[in-house]
Ligand SMILES: Nc1ncnc2c1ncn2[C@@H]1O[C@H](COP(=O)(O)OP(=O)(O)OP(=O)(O)O)[C@@H](O)[C@H]1O
């Protein structure tokens with residue numbers, strides 16, 4: 001009706017865009033700077049904790065890689081080792097090697113007299129020294145009758161003293177090592193008959209009550225067998241499940257239910273799987289306790305959902321155009337998956353699996369439930385042998401008061417971390433290799 | 439108008455009873471297509487594929503409405519129409535690519551030569567070997583150029599020796615006009631080629647299995663004019679041996695490469711006829727609007 005009269009031009013267009021933007025620019029830049037600072041602070045904090053953790057563990061654990069040995073003159077007395085003189089292996093094996101060690105110690109310090117004094121003197125070397133001599137003789141019977149200077153494993157208290165972890169000024173009763181023993185050690189040191197060597201025992205022997213004889217070989221083998229079972233079970237089953245659910249299963253209420261349950265399983269606390277394993281595998285199926293087989297089964301239950309979820313994510317990320325191309329060429333569904341989708345999804349699946357395996361390697365709670373927490377000296381040789389795993393070994397050692405076990409705990413953690421880093425490195429390597437094949 | 443499978447079947451059966459020999463232009467007896475809105479002659483003398491009463495539903499959505507159309511042997515037929523009108527949907531019915539979409543439901547009858555392709559006895563693997571497809575976006579496999587072309591013959595067991603396969607691969611690449619460019623780099627990934635080369639690789643891949651029909655869904659939409667020209671040239675050469683159905687948004691392209699053109703609108707096949715006639719003298723108002731609108 002009434003024609004709109006030319007309204008006065010509104011204010012906003014009259015201010016030009018440059019000034020409007022400039023007005024807000026300072027604020028935007030400030031926000032950006034602030035955000036960058038938040039990021040930097042967060043990263044610094046995170047890195048600090050990582051560095052602190054590593055420094056602490058390495059600082060504590062490093063000495064465990066060195067072990068004190070004492071050079072003792074040993075006479076492989078034929079009358080002790082082989083009284084009959086017929087080189088009967090049975091007799092050689094059961095001979096009194098501890099006696100040889102004691103004789104050697106007396107030879108080092110001929111002046112020591114008295115039962116208590118002598119006992120203290122013998123306490124300088126580990127009880128393992130006798131086994132060491134036995135091994136040598138069994139391997140080389142020609143030693144019988146000969147004399148040799150032998151480096152024998154020192155006891156844990158001597159080792160701790162030499163590593164500077166015993167306060168000499170403390171009262172004798174509060175020290176694990178007595179005054180006279182300290183005196184002998186000092187003498188040995190002055191004579192160059194005591195030294196620290198690389199601790200091979202740590203890697204070659206199983207657990208022991210004596211810290212100087214305790215190693216992680218048993219736990220390592222236990223972890224290896226357990227993870228072997230876990231991988232052999234969870235990888236093929238996980239990949240097959242992921243492929244079926246993603247590529248073949250009809251989308252209906254049942255598959256939805258399965259999907260929800262798998263996602264829930266991934267969030268179930270690991271100890272629950274341990275209880276399940278105890279009830280099902282040990283109590284119902286009657287599998288042996290503490291066996292890597294059962295441990296592997298339990299960890300498979302735990303790892304499966306992780307692998308399935310990672311696998312499905314990897315499968316969905318394969319572009320649909322590739323699937324169409326394959327189907328359009330007349331490939332069957334299985335050929336499409338096998339020839340094109342799976343190879344492209346493999347890197348993602350492997351990464352997921354290795355992350356799952358790394359988690360399984362570090363898991364201890366469910367294994368406690370199925371008895372893999374026992375004190376086991378023998379290194380397991382198979383899936384059925386009682387064994388423990390690295391994290392449980394760490395847990396066991398961390399409970400012990402001896403200083404030598406404290407450093408072994410840290411050393412074991414270092415080994416565990418090294419394996420974790422190795423596995424992650426492997427994941428990256430595999431991914432790279434697969435990716436290079438486009 | 440929506441028909442169920444049963445209704446279509448009944449209609450077909452009735453048609454068989456009523457119309458006999460004189461109507462028999464194609465291998466499928468024709469229903470009452472006179473009542474349909476389709477303008478122009480949907481039948482041809484030597485049909486390669488025959489579609490009758492085809493309906494496609496995506497869930498509740500009726501995407502293709504009772505379409506009947508013959509596709510002649512060794513012809514290039516272009517599908518045109520505004521976006522979302524169902525060209526791709528109809529095209530994908532012809533090699534059953536829609537089977538992969540769970541909500542998609544198809545009724546009616548589509549015959550390739552004498553075989554009903556939706557018959558239970560027909561295996562999609564065999565069908566897709568006979569009806570090849572080239573997609574809108576070049577989608578070579580992330581494998582070598584050689585492997586891309588060799589894939590089809592290999593899975594269908596078409597060759598026995600490596601030498602035969604080598605020959606077939608070379609021959610296919612040659613017919614796709616790509617051999618000169620890739621001769622020296624057969625083992626490089628197919629994805630390392632340019633877009634136009636990739637599309638020609640996809641065509642080589644499709645013709646390597648020697649299909650009878652090739653479906654092309656906007657094969658040039660991602661390509662520059664030079665690459666497009668090469669593909670159009672190729673389509674013209676391929677017509678000798680194959681039947682080609684091409685979906686395109688470019689009128690010029692339809693005019694250049696096709697002998698017949700079908701215009702779709704909102705799921706209906708509005709008009710079909712000789713390409714010259716469609717572009718110079720469209721009979722239906724919608725066709726005319728679309729064509730003139732595009733030509734300005
Ligand atoms: N997978 C699907 N699920 C549901 N609806 C779909 C699906 N694919 C296509 N449609 C619908 O069907 C109709 C036809 O789609 P179609 O892809 O066939 O169109 P078109 O003619 O190829 O269009 P364009 O030219 O843009 O490619 C559209 O309305 C679309 O929304």
Ligand SMILES: [Mg+2]
Pocket residue numbers: 525526527655
């Ligand atoms: Mg389309």
